[in-house]
Amino acid sequence: MSLDKSLVSKQRLVRHRNVLSRSERISVLEEDERWEEGNSLFGLPKVKNMKAKRRSKSAEKKEKEEAAAAAAEAAEAAEGAEAAETGEKEEP
Numbered sequence: 001m002s003l004d005k006s007l008v009s010k011q012r013l014v015r016h017r018n019v020l021s022r023s024e025r026i027s028v029l030e031e032d033e034r035w036e037e038g039n040s041l042f043g044l045p046k047v048k049n050m051k052a053k054r055r056s057k058s059a060e061k062k063e064k065e066e067a068a069a070a071a072a073e074a075a076e077a078a079e080g081a082e083a084a085e086t087g088e089k090e091e092p
Helices: 022-031 056-085
Strands: none
Touching: none
């Protein structure tokens, strides 16, 4: 048996909206520290609503590879610094 179209999960109901309700605008202004208690509820400044894009798995994989490469370079540089301090020379 299939589900009726009106019975959608909460996750599908969440989407990017250009127009925010007054309470949502106030909460965004509070996060940006642009709202003070006692301000008028009318004539609120415009608020830009940007929905964060989801990161792709390939971008995350590239970041991990770059981080691993940077860690390897740092470890190599640390070994070179230790050898220089002790007076040892590396042989090719």
